[in-house]
Amino acid sequence: MTDERMQVVMGLIIAGGNAKNHAMEAITAAKQGDFELAEEKLKEANEALVNAHNVQTEMLTKEAQGEHTEIDLYMVHAQDHLMTGITFVDLAKEIIAVYRNLAEIKA
Template identity: 60%
Template sequence: MEEDKNLQTIMGLIMSGGNAKGSAFEAIKAAKSGDFNLAESKLKESDKFLTEAHNSQTDMLTQEANGNHTEVTLLMVHAQDHMMNAITFRDLAGELVDLYKKLAN
């Protein structure tokens, strides 16, 4: 049963990371075409996905701190990799949206 919960959490991290990165990419595309309202909306959407993932990670860390150790699997490493890439991509997307705004003025 605990394994199923961990798998759900890990898959949630992968999905949230992918969704966050996808929304950030859509923000860049919107800014490139001059739709800055959509770009800002997509950045906020990306942040929402990252917050969901962060909350899941916090739950896992809390469990670990309470002595409920989780086996580190390749799937968990993959999930963490997804999250790190999504966070980096989101940060870069914000900078690119700002740059497109400056170029438009």
């Protein structure tokens, strides 16, 4: 595996992990009633996903130009991390909405 490819794989893994971590921090903030922090953490999670999306777009562009991307366990693992991050961010948005509704009911 080339250094460039390892950077791509690690970039996807890191972006997915960062998105998931920020989303978890957003849920924790919402649980504590800090919805401003929750939104900030969701923004950070989305920024991590945008970074990963940019990497994927570059890979797709190269593929479209005839430069085949080898699919190996590293790439599968990286995509798995990314998809988990995306799913976690989506779920965090829903959980935060529930906490927000509960806070409004209590107020």
